[in-house]
Amino acid sequence: xxxxxxxxxxxxxxxxxxxxxxxxxxxxxxxxxxxxxxxxxxxxxxxxxxxxxxxxxxxxxxxxxxxxxxxxxxxxxxxxxxxxxxxxxxxxxxxxxxxxxxxxxxxxxxxxxxxxxxxxxxxxxxxxxxxxxxxxxxxxxxxxxxxxxxxxxxxxxxxxxxxxxxxxxxxxxxxxxxxxxxxxxxxxxxxxxxxxxxxxxxxxxxxxxxxxxxxxxxxxxxxxxxxxxxxxxxxxxxxxxxxxxxxxx
Amino acid sequence: xxxxxxxxxxxxxxxxxxxxxxxxxxxxxxxxxxxxxxxxxxxxxxxxxxxxxxxxxxxxxxxxxxxxxxxxxxxxxxxxxxxxxxxxxxxxxxxxxxxxxxxxxxxxx
Numbered sequence: 001x002x003x004x005x006x007x008x009x010x011x012x013x014x015x016x017x018x019x020x021x022x023x024x025x026x027x028x029x030x031x032x033x034x035x036x037x038x039x040x041x042x043x044x045x046x047x048x049x050x051x052x053x054x055x056x057x058x059x060x061x062x063x064x065x066x067x068x069x070x071x072x073x074x075x076x077x078x079x080x081x082x083x084x085x086x087x088x089x090x091x092x093x094x095x096x097x098x099x100x101x102x103x104x105x106x107x108x109x110x111x112x113x114x115x116x117x118x119x120x121x122x123x124x125x126x127x128x129x130x131x132x133x134x135x136x137x138x139x140x141x142x143x144x145x146x147x148x149x150x151x152x153x154x155x156x157x158x159x160x161x162x163x164x165x166x167x168x169x170x171x172x173x174x175x176x177x178x179x180x181x182x183x184x185x186x187x188x189x190x191x192x193x194x195x196x197x198x199x200x201x202x203x204x205x206x207x208x209x210x211x212x213x214x215x216x217x218x219x220x221x222x223x224x225x226x227x228x229x230x231x232x233x234x235x236x237x238x239x240x241x242x243x244x245x246x247x248x249x
Numbered sequence: 250x251x252x253x254x255x256x257x258x259x260x261x262x263x264x265x266x267x268x269x270x271x272x273x274x275x276x277x278x279x280x281x282x283x284x285x286x287x288x289x290x291x292x293x294x295x296x297x298x299x300x301x302x303x304x305x306x307x308x309x310x311x312x313x314x315x316x317x318x319x320x321x322x323x324x325x326x327x328x329x330x331x332x333x334x335x336x337x338x339x340x341x342x343x344x345x346x347x348x349x350x351x352x353x354x355x356x357x358x
Contacts, residue, residue, distance in 0.1 A: 039337045067265040090260045094267035103292030105275035123273040178351030184307040185326045185343035189336045191300035207298030211305035226302045238290050
């Protein structure tokens with residue numbers, strides 16, 4: 001994500017006695033966020049197009065991306081809203097899809113963000129991308145301000161992309177067939193990245209089986225059934241081989 | 250079609266509240282979370298599985314008639330990502346292939 005030279009170049013800031021200037025934090029954050037921004041902006045456009053194709057006004061794309069700000073959930077949410085899914089199921093889906101964020105508290109450097117408002121915003125915008133960027137090796141020396149600016153820029157890319165996509169999608173009525181594959185491709189990419197981090201075959205295999213079982217046994221509640229089965233399967237696997245797995249983790 | 254603004258606003262508010270709670274509350278309960286081996290185990294193993302499940306979930310509507318363009322796009326996405334490890338390239342490449350196939354060779358309209 002970030003070139004090693006970022007760290008080297010930023011070290012001098014950390015050595016000076018005075019706190020780093022905000023402008024340099026903004027510049028650094030602009031650079032830090034560029035790789036993720038290149039992914040967030042076009043994906044935001046795809047989300048915006050989906051929002052208007054689902055029959056919602058274009059400004060819902062801005063509202064959804066600004067308030068919910070959890071990429072994968074937002075794509076699912078558009079479909080749930082279009083199907084007038086009951087709110088309890090929307091809440092449960094949000095809970096299960098975003099439950100992984102619970103674990104980000106274990107290593108996200110929130111202690112470097114000083115102000116209350118900064119901490120509140122930082123947790124509000126603690127996306128997969130923000131977590132991935134701020135816990136990497138090159139991020140060890142980043143100041144709290146630089147982290148918050150990075151998160152703010154990522155949200156700007158995302159909301160701006162979605163708004164543009166919605167306006168564009170509203171202006172061009174001809175539906176672009178097959179654009180919804182962007183969401184599938186995003187999940188494939190995130191799955192590959194997560195796999196490469198651990199290289200543990202049984203876990204994705206278990207998830208695949210759970211997903212297929214849920215797809216054919218409980219197609220109406222597929223997502224909840226699959227995530228529930230998968231969590232139960234993981235806990236069972238840990239109970240069966242606690243020592244070996246603890247050593248691996 | 251969702252004409253009901255109140256419903257959409259409520260769905261957005263519910264999703265935002267649940268998401269923020271999941272991101273914020275664990276910091277308050279940080280110490281016990283750190284101590285739990287079971288949660289640490291889940292934190293290590295869940296991400297890849299959740300992504301696999303979400304991938305399959307997005308493909309739940311695939312049938313025999315559109316399996317080929319979807320399959321080809323999946324292969325392109327996977328191949329691009331294993332080759333270049335560039336998320337933008339993989340997503341854009343896979344989606345472009347799917348749009349091209351779905352609107353030309355495999356168009357049903």
